[in-house]
Amino acid sequence: MALPPGLSYYDGPLVETANGGVSDWVEYKNVKAYTNAFVIVDDTKVLLGLKKRGFGRGLWNGFGGKVDLGETPLQAAVRELEEEAGITAPLEQCGTLFFAVDGVEAAFNIDVFRAHEYTGTITESDEMRPQWFSIQGDLLPPSKPSATLDRAPQEGIAALPPIPLEQMWADDEFWLPLMFARRYFVGRADFSADNKMLKWWFGAAPLPS
Numbered sequence: 001m002a003l004p005p006g007l008s009y010y011d012g013p014l015v016e017t018a019n020g021g022v023s024d025w026v027e028y029k030n031v032k033a034y035t036n037a038f039v040i041v042d043d044t045k046v047l048l049g050l051k052k053r054g055f056g057r058g059l060w061n062g063f064g065g066k067v068d069l070g071e072t073p074l075q076a077a078v079r080e081l082e083e084e085a086g087i088t089a090p091l092e093q094c095g096t097l098f099f100a101v102d103g104v105e106a107a108f109n110i111d112v113f114r115a116h117e118y119t120g121t122i123t124e125s126d127e128m129r130p131q132w133f134s135i136q137g138d139l140l141p142p143s144k145p146s147a148t149l150d151r152a153p154q155e156g157i158a159a160l161p162p163i164p165l166e167q168m169w170a171d172d173e174f175w176l177p178l179m180f181a182r183r184y185f186v187g188r189a190d191f192s193a194d195n196k197m198l199k200w201w202f203g204a205a206p207l208p209s
């Protein structure tokens, strides 16, 4: 399968899960490494943070940022989760995303991590306001609608707000369900200077037959 430029290093088996847009892929000159980390408890709720400053201000997202010189992406993801939400978690990589913005020289390569438990006290930081959201049925895999979860949802889940897709990056709706389904995913999305998604492609590890 021919992957979009920027994702060509991935060599695992993949099936296409979404594609769209009309333009050509946006040109970029260099690539910067970022991380994005999610804590997902009981497959029913996810911790997101409201970005309070900088790139993506006003949007809900996982916790993450640039990979510093000398760090591995996993080390950066653990550091950013601690800095931005005050917690430590056994993160594992669950996907890779690539974003380019029209007119911006540097594209983002984002290694995405998830964990299903954490230690510490969730704490608001200068950069992020953390909050739990319930994972609504249409973002769960078909085999795991909320009514047929392996375990009873934790008490209080029903009181949580659903994931606020309307206040998140437009690419998120394509890969969040793959992450919640525990499928490894890759994807590229290109944006206009005013943050409209111009072109996108997403793929994931095939479902077991």
Ligand SMILES: COc1nc(N)nc2c1ncn2[C@H]1C[C@H](O)[C@@H](COP(=O)(O)OP(=O)(O)OP(=O)(O)O)O1
Residues within 6 Å of the ligand: 034, 035, 036, 037, 054, 055, 056, 061, 062, 063, 064, 065, 066, 099, 108, 110, 169, 171, 172, 191
């Ligand atoms: C463009 O589409 C994006 N979608 C999603 N879902 N997430 C994105 C997108 N573009 C960037 N991100 C993520 C990647 C990072 O987790 C953050 C941005 O990191 P930030 O700019 O805050 O990096 P820091 O190193 O923390 O920056 P400071 O210099 O402010 O500390 O968004």
